[in-house]
Amino acid sequence: MHDPSTAPDDGSGTLFGLDALTPGTPAAASAGPHEPLPPGPPPGPCGPRSGPSFRDSAAARRLLPVREILAEPAAAASPRGRQVLARFPDARLTEVDSHWNIPGLHGNEGRVERWVRVKGETLVLGERKTLATRPNGRSADWIAPGPSNGCAMACAYCYVPRRKGYANPVTVFTNIDRIIAHLGRHITRLGPKTEPNQCDPEAWVYDVGENGDCSVDALISDNTADLVRAFARWPTAKASFATKFVNPDLLALDPRGRTRIRFSVMPPDDSRLLDVRTSPVAERIAAAADFLDAGYEVHFNLSPVVVRPGWEEAWAELLRHLDDVLPDRVKGQAAAEVIMLTHNQGLHEVNLGWHPRAEEVLWRPELQEAKRSQNGALNVRYRVGVKSAAVARLQALISTHAPWLRVRYAF
Numbered sequence: 001m002h003d004p005s006t007a008p009d010d011g012s013g014t015l016f017g018l019d020a021l022t023p024g025t026p027a028a029a030s031a032g033p034h035e036p037l038p039p040g041p042p043p044g045p046c047g048p049r050s051g052p053s054f055r056d057s058a059a060a061r062r063l064l065p066v067r068e069i070l071a072e073p074a075a076a077a078s079p080r081g082r083q084v085l086a087r088f089p090d091a092r093l094t095e096v097d098s099h100w101n102i103p104g105l106h107g108n109e110g111r112v113e114r115w116v117r118v119k120g121e122t123l124v125l126g127e128r129k130t131l132a133t134r135p136n137g138r139s140a141d142w143i144a145p146g147p148s149n150g151c152a153m154a155c156a157y158c159y160v161p162r163r164k165g166y167a168n169p170v171t172v173f174t175n176i177d178r179i180i181a182h183l184g185r186h187i188t189r190l191g192p193k194t195e196p197n198q199c200d201p202e203a204w205v206y207d208v209g210e211n212g213d214c215s216v217d218a219l220i221s222d223n224t225a226d227l228v229r230a231f232a233r234w235p236t237a238k239a240s241f242a243t244k245f246v247n248p249d250l251l252a253l254d255p256r257g258r259t260r261i262r263f264s265v266m267p268p269d270d271s272r273l274l275d276v277r278t279s280p281v282a283e284r285i286a287a288a289a290d291f292l293d294a295g296y297e298v299h300f301n302l303s304p305v306v307v308r309p310g311w312e313e314a315w316a317e318l319l320r321h322l323d324d325v326l327p328d329r330v331k332g333q334a335a336a337e338v339i340m341l342t343h344n345q346g347l348h349e350v351n352l353g354w355h356p357r358a359e360e361v362l363w364r365p366e367l368q369e370a371k372r373s374q375n376g377a378l379n380v381r382y383r384v385g386v387k388s389a390a391v392a393r394l395q396a397l398i399s400t401h402a403p404w405l406r407v408r409y410a411f
């Protein structure tokens, strides 16, 4: 997900077990999904990566120690469902009527100790009933019906869980063929893009990861691979997704420039506090050239920008790091989205139960104002003056420290 501008229609999300990771602990030290890229031939022009899949590694298993799979019967019986079940043969399978409103799973945000564990140990298999592509115009031209709903990581500010309740593990949508067929029809109907815009000068951009993280989805099933391969065949369109997880398996997919991966970055101190269970920021940045060489377009999400004491110097340092370590070929094609933090009162209250230190920087009533969302939730965002000043300051920092980084939009 990662981009509040895409306003989820189908939210879910996943936080990870407190027993597995203490908030604020550097994820690389304990959570596991942060090992260096496995050895193998270089990706891209030299051919696809060979050797064992990252998703079969111990690190991937630590991220997703799946013990229970809740499945709609048709989803379990589908080819994609069977693939997922085969990946986790020791998991207990339970049939459910619908991937929505599963008793004992959803809406139990009060049971903090349990819901944080559930997010790693439980998967849901369902069929996406609504196949609708929505206009966006900021992060992407269009928001595609995503291949999943939920995430195995635990960013304290994540909006994704709010529609299913906070104990919301990944739901894999098994009817990926219908999702891809829907997208193919949409792309065909649109025809070529005739007017360049900030989303892309020539391709219609479809965000395929609104309610999850496609890099993590690829640890579970081939849904992400199927989408990347589909977009590789569509010359007028481009997939786009934001990620906070480095999954080297994606390097083997041959996207042919038709998938934009947006590595979300923030100052490492903020990330260690807030991005629980994600790949470290330095690892995301270090992976950029590999992904470019493998055929992806590589952009960055500078998000969320959290205003806290020292934030300007922290962002300046991050931008200097980007400038220092990224090769020119990455800089030459990179662009960025700048997204200021938005937060939510319900999530604030949940976080106080498991990660109160995060709320010290996320919940700043003296800087924020409330806004009632369409679904009745009370969201908070930085007050207009605070936000505009911060956006201007960050853009000035980018001009100074990473002048090659074009800002596609900032809000």
Ligand code: SF4
Binding pocket: 001, 002, 013, 014, 150, 151, 152, 153, 154, 155, 157, 158, 159, 160, 211, 212, 213, 243, 244, 278
């Ligand atoms: S990576 Fe973080 S922000 Fe993105 S969907 Fe997962 S938990 Fe939410």
